[in-house]
Amino acid sequence: MPTIISHAVVPLLFGAAAGHRRISRPLLAAGAIAAMLPDADVLGFKLGIAYADAFGHRGACHSVAFALLPALLAATLHKPLQTSAWRAATFVGLLAVSHPLLDALTDGGLGVDLARPLDQHRFFFPWRPIEVSPIGARFFSMRGWQVIQSEMVWVWLPAALLALPLYLLRRRWDAAPRKP
Numbered sequence: 001m002p003t004i005i006s007h008a009v010v011p012l013l014f015g016a017a018a019g020h021r022r023i024s025r026p027l028l029a030a031g032a033i034a035a036m037l038p039d040a041d042v043l044g045f046k047l048g049i050a051y052a053d054a055f056g057h058r059g060a061c062h063s064v065a066f067a068l069l070p071a072l073l074a075a076t077l078h079k080p081l082q083t084s085a086w087r088a089a090t091f092v093g094l095l096a097v098s099h100p101l102l103d104a105l106t107d108g109g110l111g112v113d114l115a116r117p118l119d120q121h122r123f124f125f126p127w128r129p130i131e132v133s134p135i136g137a138r139f140f141s142m143r144g145w146q147v148i149q150s151e152m153v154w155v156w157l158p159a160a161l162l163a164l165p166l167y168l169l170r171r172r173w174d175a176a177p178r179k180p
């Protein structure tokens with residue numbers, strides 16, 4: 001996996017670019033949680049569930065089907081999230097899917113179980129530039145620093161480059177005079 005920090009950086013950058021009028025702070029927080037949520041499956045190691053099992057790390061919790069759960073929950077809770085049901089489901093669902101897609105760009109571990117239950121093939125992209133974060137990585141070690149550097153280049157920077165034009169467009173849009 002990229003580190004849990006980098007999974008949260010993606011929603012935080014896009015949410016900030018879109019502005020809190022479109023992506024409320026509670027919705028942004030829900031998106032960040034959804035982007036980190038699939039890695040809750042590492043708890044399975046403590047329960048004796050093997051990495052390659054259906055519910056092992058990067059297994060069913062890293063599927064598109066699983067991402068529907070936080071999306072549906074967000075739609076149900078759209079009022080406290082201060083948004084519409086479709087916007088809550090779309091934002092949270094896309095961020096939940098962003099997690100396994102980023103994992104599939106890492107250079108180690110097993111692939112992600114993206115299409116479960118339709119297909120149990122563990123998926124990786126053919127090009128995998130992100131250094132895999134060791135499970136339970138100590139971020140203050142040399143290895144942890146290398147992983148963070150790799151993620152800055154391959155996750156934070158591309159996300160910022162995509163979020164920047166969105167931010168500039170939103171500023172222009174918000175500043176444009178409204179028709180009475």
Ligand SMILES: [Zn+2]
Pocket residue numbers: 001038039058062099100103
């Ligand atoms: Zn993961």
